[in-house]
Amino acid sequence: MTPTLALERIMLSPQCGEILAAVRAATPAALLDQLDAAANDATRAAIEATALTGGAAVTAAPAAAVPGWLRLGVLDALTRWADGTGSTCRHSPRPDRPEPVLAAAWRPGLVTCCHCTHLWRVGREANLTCDGCGRVCEPESINPAMTQMAGLIFMYGTCADCRPAITPDPGPLSRPETAEQDHPRGTGRVRPRGSRGHGRGRGARR
Template sequence: MTPALALEAVMTHPRYGELIEQLRALAPTHVVDQVDAATADALHITTTTGRHALGVDHVTPTTVEQTPGWLRLGLLDTFTAWLAGKASTCRHAPDPHRPQPVIAAAWRPGVITCGQCIHLTALPRGSDRDRTCDACGRVCAGVEHGDGIYPGMVQFGPLIYHYGTCGDCRSAFTTDTGPTSATESAQQRQPRGAGRVRPRGQRGRGRGKGGRR
């Protein structure tokens, strides 16, 4: 079993909440405070970026079970690789032992950056990779043809994980309380770059989020 699958199993256990509370009680107070502060900062980034880049004014709390498998496992795989020191990072080398908001993207597996280096997740504008759905792998025709990519993000603790889906795969998260939150853009009818909310073109350039919008 991979670390990501092991973490998924723990998070879907009915007593997961109790385990977290026990771990928080055992951990040094300063460590808990640092993680909580980084998580709060990540949520603020998610909300602010979602509002300005995606045109969405709320974050939807969600649980692991309510998050699509492809998105959940991609996020957890990147997160556990970072914890194990196996992820590629930006030159600022964000360290899980020094909690801070960090950025990752579904289309850059195993890459973690600080907030200053989100440009490292960018894809060439209009390229096939930029128009590829992270869920099904289909290359969309483009928003100008009514077939664009919808950008979204999921926050898990200090990690802000970006993704993009085609119209058919656009995730339908169920509102609830849970350890993750997500943001997803509204439908875009204008050509890419013509409006504030846009299906992904330049994905990674306009996103610095956390939570789902």
């Protein structure tokens, strides 16, 4: 079993809350503080990005409520970043130096700092491609969104059919957290999808 699938199994396990509590208890306090700070910063960045575009607030959801393609995308980004098989921006963010970082469904294996949004640009067709089913959508029908897990903000876009119907759950399985944007294409410091021509990730479409 790959680390990604092993993590997913833990995440979906009824004991997930207890396992996470045990992991936290075994993590050095200083590192835990940094991890929590990075997660809080990432939440703020995601809220800020969606607020700028009139999107909804970040909501918490149980892992089982998140579609498999999205859950595995997030976990794959985390594990490849952690085991060094992925790539990063020139600032080389590292899991053992927690900070808010970006990953996206349309570029598996890449994790960047929150400043290197230019690395998320893609062409028009990829910009309009649903990350759930692969369908190329009309510009007004693609829904850019973000899911957060700890300090990692995972960007994706879906057609109406694939848009996750996530309901808030304040329980111990509260992550990942999802910030949905109601308007196509983001603006702001963290940009889930940018303007056409500038590509996804990126430039503002106002």
